[in-house]
Amino acid sequence: xxxxxxxxxxxxxxxxxxxxxxxxxxxxxxxxxxxxxxxxxxxxxxxxxxxxxxxxxxxxxxxxxxxxxxxxxxxxxxxxxxxxxxxxxxxxxxxxxxxxxxxxxxxxxxxxxxxxxxxxxxxxxxxxxxxxxxxxxxxxxxxxxxxxxxxxxxxxxxxxxxxxxxxxxxxxxxxxxxxxxxxxxxxxxxxxxxxxxxxxxxxxxxxxxxxxxxxxxxxxxxxxxxxxxxxxxxxxxxxxxxxxxxxxxxxxxxxxxxxxxxxxxxxxxxxxxxxxxxxxxxxxxxxxxxxxxxxxxxxxxxxxxx
Amino acid sequence: xxxxxxxxxxxxxxxxxxxxxxxxxxxxxxxxxxxxxxxxxxxxxxxxxxxxxxxxxxxxxxxxxxxxxxxxxxxxxxxxxxxxxxxxxxxxxxxxxxxxxxxxxxxxxxxxxxxxxxxxxxxxxxxxxxxxxxxxxxxxxxxxxxxxxxxxxxxxxxxxxxxxxxxxxxxxxxxxxxxxxxxxxxxxxxxxxxxxxxxxxxxxxxxxxxxxxxxxxxxxxxxxxxxxxxxxxxxxxxxxxxxxxxxxxx
Amino acid sequence: xxxxxxxxxxxxxxxxxxxxxxxxxxxxxxxxxxxxxxxxxxxxxxxxxxxxxxxxxxxxxxxxxxxxxxxxxxxxxxxxxxxxxxxxxxxxxxxxxxxxxxxxxxxxxxxxxxxxxxxxxxxxxxxxxxxxxxxxxxxxxxxxxxxxxxxxxxxxxxxxxxxxxxxxxxxxxxxxxxxxxxxxxxxxxxxxxxxxxxxxxxxxxxxxxxxxxxxxxxxxxxxxxxxxxxxxxxxxxxxxxxxxx
Numbered sequence: 065x066x067x068x069x070x071x072x073x074x075x076x077x078x079x080x081x082x083x084x085x086x087x088x089x090x091x092x093x094x095x096x097x098x099x100x101x102x103x104x105x106x107x108x109x110x111x112x113x114x115x116x117x118x119x120x121x122x123x124x125x126x127x128x129x130x131x132x133x134x135x136x137x138x139x140x141x142x143x144x145x146x147x148x149x150x151x152x153x154x155x156x157x158x159x160x161x162x163x164x165x166x167x168x169x170x171x172x173x174x175x176x177x178x179x180x181x182x183x184x185x186x187x188x189x190x191x192x193x194x195x196x197x198x199x200x201x202x203x204x205x206x207x208x209x210x211x212x213x214x215x216x217x218x219x220x221x222x223x224x225x226x227x228x229x230x231x232x233x234x235x236x237x238x239x240x241x242x243x244x245x246x247x248x249x250x251x252x253x254x255x256x257x258x259x260x261x262x263x264x265x266x267x268x269x270x271x272x273x274x275x276x277x278x279x280x281x282x283x284x285x286x287x288x289x290x291x292x293x294x295x296x297x298x299x300x301x302x303x304x305x306x307x308x309x310x311x312x313x314x315x316x317x318x319x320x321x322x323x324x325x326x327x328x329x330x331x332x333x334x335x336x337x338x339x340x341x342x343x344x345x346x347x348x349x350x351x352x353x354x355x356x357x358x359x360x361x362x363x364x365x366x367x368x369x370x
Numbered sequence: 371x372x373x374x375x376x377x378x379x380x381x382x383x384x385x386x387x388x389x390x391x392x393x394x395x396x397x398x399x400x401x402x403x404x405x406x407x408x409x410x411x412x413x414x415x416x417x418x419x420x421x422x423x424x425x426x427x428x429x430x431x432x433x434x435x436x437x438x439x440x441x442x443x444x445x446x447x448x449x450x451x452x453x454x455x456x457x458x459x460x461x462x463x464x465x466x467x468x469x470x471x472x473x474x475x476x477x478x479x480x481x482x483x484x485x486x487x488x489x490x491x492x493x494x495x496x497x498x499x500x501x502x503x504x505x506x507x508x509x510x511x512x513x514x515x516x517x518x519x520x521x522x523x524x525x526x527x528x529x530x531x532x533x534x535x536x537x538x539x540x541x542x543x544x545x546x547x548x549x550x551x552x553x554x555x556x557x558x559x560x561x562x563x564x565x566x567x568x569x570x571x572x573x574x575x576x577x578x579x580x581x582x583x584x585x586x587x588x589x590x591x592x593x594x595x596x597x598x599x600x601x602x603x604x605x606x607x608x609x610x611x612x613x614x615x616x617x618x619x620x
Numbered sequence: 621x622x623x624x625x626x627x628x629x630x631x632x633x634x635x636x637x638x639x640x641x642x643x644x645x646x647x648x649x650x651x652x653x654x655x656x657x658x659x660x661x662x663x664x665x666x667x668x669x670x671x672x673x674x675x676x677x678x679x680x681x682x683x684x685x686x687x688x689x690x691x692x693x694x695x696x697x698x699x700x701x702x703x704x705x706x707x708x709x710x711x712x713x714x715x716x717x718x719x720x721x722x723x724x725x726x727x728x729x730x731x732x733x734x735x736x737x738x739x740x741x742x743x744x745x746x747x748x749x750x751x752x753x754x755x756x757x758x759x760x761x762x763x764x765x766x767x768x769x770x771x772x773x774x775x776x777x778x779x780x781x782x783x784x785x786x787x788x789x790x791x792x793x794x795x796x797x798x799x800x801x802x803x804x805x806x807x808x809x810x811x812x813x814x815x816x817x818x819x820x821x822x823x824x825x826x827x828x829x830x831x832x833x834x835x836x837x838x839x840x841x842x843x844x845x846x847x848x849x850x851x852x853x854x855x856x857x858x859x860x861x862x863x864x865x
Contacts, residue, residue, distance in 0.1 A: 118712070140715050143714070154707045154709050156707070158639055166634055170630050171715070173627055403805060430801070534700070535644070535697045539690070542690060
């Protein structure tokens with residue numbers, strides 16, 4: 065049965081000894097998306113990605129890539145359409161950046177022109193003749209991305225691509241990743257332990273915790289879970305709370321604020337007039353949004369903060 | 371002392387001891403094979419012959435064994451690229467010293483095992499009398515010194531080059547050079563010739579009577595110089611290693 | 621399949637750029653040839669079989685003790701390229717069959733062994749002429765060369781397996797040295813035909829050019845060892861999650 069997803073895992077599980085570091089993960093990556101794979105360090109992100117690439121064998125479960133179930137036989141054909149950067153970048157230090165790319169290009173059997181092009185994309189054109197041993201960590205990371213881009217594969221798997229980059233480099237990497245689906249029709253599966261990063265890059269989000277995929281959907285639906293509220297600070301909190309409840313409003317007190325559900329402007333204006341009429345002074349009226357961070361923490365549990 | 375202890379911790383799971391035992395085991399097998407089932411005449415000269423046959427085997431094996439040991443100890447840093455980290459924690463000189471001492475302790479262990487083995491082997495074969503302890507002690511100490519000089523040379527090379535092929539080929543080349551020097555009877559001042567310069571026993575072969583006679587050597591003045599060279603090499607390699615390592619930009 | 625193999629070989633050649641490791645294969649035979657010839661000329665009174673005497677002087681130490689270890693260092697070097705700098709990830713995600721990736725490595729090891737052997741024979745010829753041997757170059761030398769090279773390929777296969785399984789550079793070299801020395805014993809006891817490290821020396825007729833060997837047995841045993849050890853390496857690559865370490 066054809067599936068609408070580019071990457072699909074079914075009950076994917078990896079067990080090392082007694083430790084199930086990936087536990088029954090059902091991941092769905094739609095084509096053309098940037099899928100952010102989010103989870104604290106050690107949650108099983110790298111292991112999942114390695115299994116998708118065939119670098120680790122699943123203990124249980126199966127993987128479907130491009131609508132085809134992965135097997136030892138078609139492994140090669142599927143890898144040919146995949147580019148990856150797992151953990152730290154791979155490189156041969158005694159060779160130049162360009163020679164490193166030439167090795168991958170030869171193995172992938174793609175066009176030689178790609179080398180110049182991917183060098184340009186990751187802005188390493190000028191350093192192409194330098195030994196990789198003399199590259200900075202950021203440059204090595206960019207070289208790793210360039211190697212993954214060679215042959216312009218349909219699927220790009222990037223494991224923590226911003227690790228070890230400086231703020232400017234992180235910004236650049238994010239913009240690059242976001243641009244790939246539109247520019248080259250790629251689907252990107254990118255992992256990170258930073259919520260903020262995934263929020264800026266991804267269209268789809270999967271959250272993994274202790275080996276289990278605990279949430280997965282579009283970024284919008286994650287945002288939709290964030291509740292908007294009106295927060296009030298007044299001179300007599302207790303009296304105001306009574307008044308609000310008499311009006312049938314579900315208000316709650318949180319420290320010195322009163323939290324009200326979202327309501328339209330006219331209703332708010334009316335409420336204010338009533339409060340002032342009772343000689344209650346209004347100090348603040350704020351719109352509050354439950355942050356993504358709060359949602360994430362409520363999903364993953366406070367103990368595994370990011 | 372702390373540095374030395376960390377050094378041992380780093381190699382904990384690298385099975386260096388096991389590797390060394392295996393290589394020394396080959397040497398034992400060789401000794402077992404080479405002088406098996408001696409007749410009565412051979413038993414009379416057995417203890418001297420043992421000291422005669424040991425140095426050539428050492429020339430062939432020890433340079434490579436030492437290069438394996440040194441490469442193994444130095445490689446802990448190359449693999450993890452931790453030289454930089456370690457240098458921020460400790461002066462590079464102290465790190466080098468710790469590696470040198472750690473290797474020296476291994477060599478001491480190996481040498482004790484080797485000599486206990488040949489002495490046990492001699493008694494088991496029923497060699498006449500007892501070993502000449504003074505000669506055996508001298509042979510032991512000089513063997514130790516030769517190994518140490520080669521180890522320090524290899525450590526220097528192993529830490530200097532990321533590509534471990536260079537020090538290991540140097541070890542092999544050294545073995546070959548030492549062997550060939552022995553073969554054409556050119557005793558040398560080179561570090562790999564040390565085992566031969568320091569040999570305690572020599573042989574006299576009478577082509578007419580075809581009788582082999584082993585005897586303990588008396589060093590001539592030149593030979594004494596060759597023996598002292600072993601100790602000079604130790605100092606030179608240690609100092610060079612320490613200086614080069616401290617200056618190395620990792 | 622052939623295009624995959626060619627791609628793998630080409631990629632391996634690219635990796636070896638700028639690392640003059642072949643220099644070792646160039647220089648060690650020179651040392652051996654130089655001193656072998658010197659010893660031959662010094663003892664010309666005893667060594668009367670001309671080319672045959674010179675051959676034993678040239679090859680004894682080289683073939684038993686040094687070539688196995690040298691091939692061992694080269695095989696260690698080939699796999700160390702992947703053992704360091706996280707290269708297993710990119711090596712194993714290359715879209716080629718694992719068997720061709722392995723054959724790419726083996727081809728490099730074989731290439732350097734073939735050339736090193738050729739170099740040994742060239743040095744033998746030149747040194748012989750320089751030492752004043754006037755008789756024609758022995759015809760059997762071609763047979764020695766071919767059999768010896770086959771034996772060297774056996775060592776390549778064995779060492780590639782060890783260096784693949786053992787992350788350390790040095791330990792497989794130690795194994796090769798021990799293997800070579802033990803080969804001396806095995807050849808002496810007539811077990812040489814069944815021992816992988818002895819096949820090289822026997823093929824080369826190292827030390828004893830008059831040694832009678834059963835060529836078909838040598839060929840069959842060599843081919844057998846090559847197949848078994850190559851298969852083991854490929855199996856190991858397939859089964860062991862190297863990149864997950």
